Each structure stands twice: as C-alpha cells, then as structure tokens.
Amino acid sequence: MRILITGYGVDATDSPLRSQIADPLRFLGHEVVAVAPTEAAIRWGLDRYSPEILVVVPSAGVPDRSKVRSLTAESGTVALCLHTGPSLIGVPTDLGELADDIREYDLVTVPDRQTLEDYAVLGTFRLSLMEPAVHPPAVLESVSSDRxxxxxxxxxxxxxxxxxxxxxxxxxxxxxxxxxxxLPLNVSVVDPLPLPDRGTLFAGASFVVELPPPLMHQSAVGRSPYELGLSSATYEAAVVGTPSVVQERPAVSQVFSPNTEIITYKSLNDLRQLLPVLLADVAELEKVGEAAWSRVTAEHTWSRRWRALLETWVVDPEVGIDEEVRYLGRSDALTRAS
Structure with a gap:
C-alpha cells in the first residue's frame, strides 16, 4: 500500500514518525511518504502520490480534522488519526478531543485500553487500539559492552x-x-536523545527507572499516572535486555509480567530503598532483562501493531520473530515535502 504520513516533527532526525510509523510500515513492504503538517503539503502529497491511507499524528499546528476530512474526501483516501497520548520524547496528543476525531476521521487509534473502553460507546467501528511498542532495528545497532x-x-x-x-x-x-x-544535582544529566543514542544508554545501564509523567503531560491527556500506559523508554530498554522499574498500575500487567519481566514500585517514596537492593542483585536483573527482551520482541513491535491494524486491507506474508528481530533497517531519510 501507499501511505502518506504527517505530524509534528516530521523533519526531526529522531522523529517518532520514523520509528513508530515509517520504518515499521516499510519493513512490512508498504510505500511511505512523509509531508509537513500543513494544508498545502498534505494536499500536494495526496495529489502527487494518490495514497490509500493518510496517517495524521494530531498536535498543535496540524490542520484541523475537518480540513483533513475535506482533503481526503476529495482524493478518496482513508484518513487515520494516530493518538500517541503522553510521551517522554516528543509531543503528547490530546485525548480530550477524541469524540471530535471519531466523527471526522475514518479510523482513530488510541494508545491504551482504558481510553478505548471510555470511548467505545461512540462506536468501535472507527476506533482501534494501538498501544506503544518499539521497532527493534532502530535500537539493536546501539549496544554497550558493559553495564x-x-x-x-x-x-x-x-x-x-x-x-x-x-x-x-x-x-x-x-x-x-x-x-x-x-538543578544542582550530583548526577549525570542528558537531554532527550535520538533513539539509537538512547539505546546505547539503556544498554549500558543495569536498569531503567520510569518516573511518572509531569503534571503538564497529565493535564494534556486528561489522565493520572495510575491510568496511563508504559512509556516508550520501557519498550526500548527491553530490546537491549535492560529491565525497567515502573510505578505499579493496571497497564503494567497488560504488557509485561510483574517481577518476572518488569519490576514495579508502589510510590515514589519506595525508590530510595528499592534501587540499592536491585543494584546488588545482578543475576536477578539479568534474568528480568532477558525475559523482557523475549516478551517485547515477540509481542510488542511496531510492525506487528501495524500488521494487525491494516490486516483488513492487505494480506501480508508471515514474518518470523527471529527474522524481524535481526532485520537491520535502512537509514535513508523520510521523503518529505514542505
């Protein structure tokens, strides 16, 4: 299929559009073109490439949903709205406007099961679940030698x-x-990094601690930390065999098996006592990291998410787990228009 994608950060080196959408879709054999999130660029992409699907990641600056509806109606293109929800890397999407999105888009995806249940009353024929995942080739090339x-x-x-x-x-x-x-802290601090560099840092750590999203993110998506899914960092760390330590909440057990594939804490106050204990048990950390790797590469890759979403339109050849994990993605840039 030919698929057009647009959203905030399309020109960024580490654009989520690349690791979440473009590369996994190309891995599945689809032709993917990315355009800037402007009305002119989207119209140009629709006219030039005649895609079967337009994928929109909604955020500030992206054309209004009614304008997207008008453009795709003219071109006969399926309009898909991909909600990422909260994100530690990039910009969150506003789940508070889902009702309007469901009315205007042909298909809307949401990042967690609670949101799916909340809006199912509006009709599930336009609503699908697209939980966070990872594209292993983007991380596997960056592995540290020791932890x-x-x-x-x-x-x-x-x-x-x-x-x-x-x-x-x-x-x-x-x-x-x-x-x-x-801040005057006695720790090493790095700004959010491109995915391959994040992978190197994750691979060099004994474990990764996921802090709750800040109030700004919670406000943007209308969810408390207890209601939110896992961050992308948890999936990325698992690809390089690094276990994660996350706050206990319903979404955790929907993705990983607590205490076997992931480590949980009840409140932030627990971390001061928990983390030194974990550092002392290297063998257990390795065991949890290996189990997390096995689960994420088997069930939580973006290519599998996209294959499941698009299966009503296309029939894909089967791709084995080992084949997908070893696949080395090409580094060519996204096709862009502005």
Whole structure:
C-alpha cells in the first residue's frame, strides 16, 4: 500500500514518525511518504502520490480534522488519526478531543485500553487500539559492552526532583529528561536523545527507572499516572535486555509480567530503598532483562501493531520473530515535502 504520513516533527532526525510509523510500515513492504503538517503539503502529497491511507499524528499546528476530512474526501483516501497520548520524547496528543476525531476521521487509534473502553460507546467501528511498542532495528545497532549504575527517565517536575535528590548519593546515575540540567544535582544529566543514542544508554545501564509523567503531560491527556500506559523508554530498554522499574498500575500487567519481566514500585517514596537492593542483585536483573527482551520482541513491535491494524486491507506474508528481530533497517531519510 501507499501511505502518506504527517505530524509534528516530521523533519526531526529522531522523529517518532520514523520509528513508530515509517520504518515499521516499510519493513512490512508498504510505500511511505512523509509531508509537513500543513494544508498545502498534505494536499500536494495526496495529489502527487494518490495514497490509500493518510496517517495524521494530531498536535498543535496540524490542520484541523475537518480540513483533513475535506482533503481526503476529495482524493478518496482513508484518513487515520494516530493518538500517541503522553510521551517522554516528543509531543503528547490530546485525548480530550477524541469524540471530535471519531466523527471526522475514518479510523482513530488510541494508545491504551482504558481510553478505548471510555470511548467505545461512540462506536468501535472507527476506533482501534494501538498501544506503544518499539521497532527493534532502530535500537539493536546501539549496544554497550558493559553495564553499571542505572538510568532515570522523566521530566523534572517537583515530585520527580525530590526522588532524584534522594538518589544522588549513588554511583553512576544518569537522568534523561527536560529541566534537569539547571538543578544542582550530583548526577549525570542528558537531554532527550535520538533513539539509537538512547539505546546505547539503556544498554549500558543495569536498569531503567520510569518516573511518572509531569503534571503538564497529565493535564494534556486528561489522565493520572495510575491510568496511563508504559512509556516508550520501557519498550526500548527491553530490546537491549535492560529491565525497567515502573510505578505499579493496571497497564503494567497488560504488557509485561510483574517481577518476572518488569519490576514495579508502589510510590515514589519506595525508590530510595528499592534501587540499592536491585543494584546488588545482578543475576536477578539479568534474568528480568532477558525475559523482557523475549516478551517485547515477540509481542510488542511496531510492525506487528501495524500488521494487525491494516490486516483488513492487505494480506501480508508471515514474518518470523527471529527474522524481524535481526532485520537491520535502512537509514535513508523520510521523503518529505514542505
């Protein structure tokens, strides 16, 4: 199939459009073209390539849903709205406008089961589940030779800052997120990095700690941390065999088996006692990391998500798990228009 994609950050080197949409779809054999999120660029892409599907990641600056409807109606293209929900890397999409999206788009995907249940009353024929996942080839090329310390992933809101301040006496702590560089902490701080670089950091850590999203993200998506799914960092770390430590919530057991494939904590206050204990049990961490790798590569890849979503339109040849995991994605840039 020929698929046109648009959304915020289409020109960025580490655009989520690439690792979540473009590369997995190309892996499945589809032709993918990305255009800037403007009315003129979308119209040009529809006229030039006559795609069967237009994938829109809705965020500020993207043309209004009614305009997308008008453009795709003219071209006879299926309009798909892909909601990513909260994200530690990139821009969150507003789940509060789902009712309007369901009215205007041919198909709308949501990132978690709770949201799917909340809006199912409006009709599931236009609503599908598209949970977070990972594209293994984007991470597998970046592997560290040894592990030490741990990583903390999340933005510097007040509660998260208090947690990290209680951990800065530990060795080899790396914090990745926004707002940390300005704080007087005795830890290594990195801004959000491109996916291959994140993979290298994850591979060099004994485990990755996922902090709850900041209030800004919670407000944007209208969900508390207890209601949210796992962050993309959890999936990316699993691809390189690194276990994650995440806050206990219903979504965790829907993806990984707690205490076997992932480690959970009840509240942020637990981390100060839990993390030193984990650092001392290297064998158990390796066991959990291997189990997480097995689960994520078998069930939680973007190519499998897309294959399931598009199966009503196309018949794909079967791709074995080992074949998918070993696949090395090409690094050519997205086709773009502005």
């Amino acid at each position: 030490k310390g741990f990583m903390v992933v999340g933005d510097a809101d007040p509660e998260n800052v208090d947690v990290v301040m209680g951990l800065d006496h530990l060795d080899d702590v790396v914090v990745m997120g926004r707002g940390w560089a300005e």
